[in-house]
Amino acid sequence: MFNNMKNLFVLIFMLPLIGVAQDLEAILEQEAPDTTLQVAGTFNGTRLLNGHSVETRKNGILEFLISHRFGRVNSGFDELFGLDDSNIRFGFEYALTDDFTLALGRSSFEKTFDGYLKYRLLHQKTGDKPFPFSLTVFGSATEKTLKDYLPENKPSFSDRLTYTGQVLLARKFSPNLSLQFAPTFVHFNTVTEPEDPHDMVALGFGARMKISKRVSLNAEYYYNLNPFESIEAKNSLAFGVDIETGGHIFQLVFTNSRSMIEKGFIAETNGSFFSGDIHFGFNISRAFQIKKQK
Amino acid sequence: MKEFYCSILCVLFLNALNAQDKYITKEGFVSFFSHSIVEDIKADNNQVLSIVDATNGKIAIQLLMRSFMFKKALMQEHFNENYVESYKYPKATFSGEIVNFNEIEAQNSEVEITGTLKLHGKEKEISTMVKVERTLNEIKLSGSFKVDVADFNIKIPSIVANNIAKTIKVSFELHHKPYVQ
Numbered sequence: 001m002f003n004n005m006k007n008l009f010v011l012i013f014m015l016p017l018i019g020v021a022q023d024l025e026a027i028l029e030q031e032a033p034d035t036t037l038q039v040a041g042t043f044n045g046t047r048l049l050n051g052h053s054v055e056t057r058k059n060g061i062l063e064f065l066i067s068h069r070f071g072r073v074n075s076g077f078d079e080l081f082g083l084d085d086s087n088i089r090f091g092f093e094y095a096l097t098d099d100f101t102l103a104l105g106r107s108s109f110e111k112t113f114d115g116y117l118k119y120r121l122l123h124q125k126t127g128d129k130p131f132p133f134s135l136t137v138f139g140s141a142t143e144k145t146l147k148d149y150l151p152e153n154k155p156s157f158s159d160r161l162t163y164t165g166q167v168l169l170a171r172k173f174s175p176n177l178s179l180q181f182a183p184t185f186v187h188f189n190t191v192t193e194p195e196d197p198h199d200m201v202a203l204g205f206g207a208r209m210k211i212s213k214r215v216s217l218n219a220e221y222y223y224n225l226n227p228f229e230s231i232e233a234k235n236s237l238a239f240g241v242d243i244e245t246g247g248h249i250f251q252l253v254f255t256n257s258r259s260m261i262e263k264g265f266i267a268e269t270n271g272s273f274f275s276g277d278i279h280f281g282f283n284i285s286r287a288f289q290i291k292k293q294k
Numbered sequence: 295m296k297e298f299y300c301s302i303l304c305v306l307f308l309n310a311l312n313a314q315d316k317y318i319t320k321e322g323f324v325s326f327f328s329h330s331i332v333e334d335i336k337a338d339n340n341q342v343l344s345i346v347d348a349t350n351g352k353i354a355i356q357l358l359m360r361s362f363m364f365k366k367a368l369m370q371e372h373f374n375e376n377y378v379e380s381y382k383y384p385k386a387t388f389s390g391e392i393v394n395f396n397e398i399e400a401q402n403s404e405v406e407i408t409g410t411l412k413l414h415g416k417e418k419e420i421s422t423m424v425k426v427e428r429t430l431n432e433i434k435l436s437g438s439f440k441v442d443v444a445d446f447n448i449k450i451p452s453i454v455a456n457n458i459a460k461t462i463k464v465s466f467e468l469h470h471k472p473y474v475q
Contacts, residue, residue: 023354024316024345024347024352024353024354024389025354025356025387025389027316027318027345027354027473028343028344028345028354028355028356031318031320031343031345032343032356033320033341035358035384037358037360037384039381040371040374040375040381041371041374041375057367057368058367058368058371059367060367061367061368098367175379175381175382213375213376214376214451244372244376245451245453245454246372246453246454246457247368287368289365289366289367289368292365292366293363293364293365293366293367293370
């Protein structure tokens with residue numbers, strides 16, 4: 001009996017000594033804290049091409065975004081293949097926190113002001129507690145200020161407004177491939193023709209394929225479930241290249257959409273991509289760190 | 295019966311010794327600094343794991359590349375995504391030895407430390423001087439050394455070649471406490 005107990009005791013007290021045989025690396029592995037990490041860089045920028053990506057800028061970054069779309073490339077030599085005509089949007093987008101961005105922008109097309117709120121609710125994670133995807137919610141309002149009406153028909157402020165609500169879901173499948181799905185709701189306070197819907201639902205699909213560390217190919221498609229009939233609206237399609245250099249991102253875009261804001265490219269695209277109604281354009285983003293990271 | 299207690303005491307004593315021979319920290323500090331004409335870049339990591347075996351001076355250090363904090367968030371993102379590719383190589387490790395550790399007598403001594411630094415999938419032998427402060431309950435190590443970015447197969451694109459130094463200064467400060475299992 002004593003003998004047995006003695007053996008047991010010796011064994012128990014000897015146990016910690018087994019640790020001696022353990023090498024230092026093994027102890028570190030064992031002591032390493034929980035390593036759940038957010039998956040970074042699902043997309044290079046806050047825009048996939050025309051539309052938003054799940055990405056938000058980090059706390060304290062002010063991003064200045066200049067987006068540009070020329071005319072249609074099939075408009076011939078007289079228009080220098082669309083380069084004579086151009087639309088531009090300037091945007092100032094400020095990240096109040098790592099997940100929350102506020103922005104203001106103005107598009108030359110229909111002299112439209114836009115503002116948006118964007119909040120990243122969920123982050124894709126790897127490690128001990130992985131999570132499979134990222135989710136961002138987006139809401140915007142736009143005001144058209146182009147005076148394309150007769151003086152007696154002056155629309156009220158609220159008549160000139162549109163709203164967009166969007167849920168962006170994305171997953172980085174590999175360091176090179178990320179896919180995004182974006183159900184979108186657009187509301188128009190006024191429409192030009194009675195048969196046109198005030199509310200519209202569209203499904204956005206997007207992909208990014210990295211071809212080198214700083215260059216990626218992007219594609220984006222918005223399938224509109226109830227498009228405007230009066231303008232024979234088409235679904236928005238875009239292909240492009242992202243080039244990332246330090247604090248800049250250059251995006252070269254080929255798209256059948258003229259507008260660079262949601263209500264415009266989702267609802268009011270009337271060009272047919274495969275008939276050559278393609279607008280060449282670019283987005284240039286410059287990020288300024290206004291507030292230093294801790 | 296006497297033997298029995300004796301053996302227990304012996305084992306306890308051995309255990310006590312065992313507990314004293316390894317020193318660990320989970321909040322070690324490592325920073326790196328790049329100086330160029332265009333800008334200075336600095337990043338700090340306060341979550342470095344390091345363990346020293348006081349019986350032979352052997353040391354192992356590991357850190358997560360993602361835990362390096364930069365002043366600019368975008369810089370931090372690019373560091374992880376484009377330079378050190380931390381999704382592929384999440385850790386940097388050092389495994390080596392403080393030379394003649396047990397012969398250190400003075401309170402503050404500068405001694406040599408040698409070992410292998412593994413980073414971005416590449417290994418390199420490093421030898422540098424380290425300041426050792428040893429007290430009953432603590433082993434403090436501090437110092438700095440230089441590494442060439444090219445040795446670790448980290449490519450700097452020509453467009454930012456003027457912004458990033460080719461040789462980076464790495465500083466460390468590790469305060470090890472007795473390791474209890």
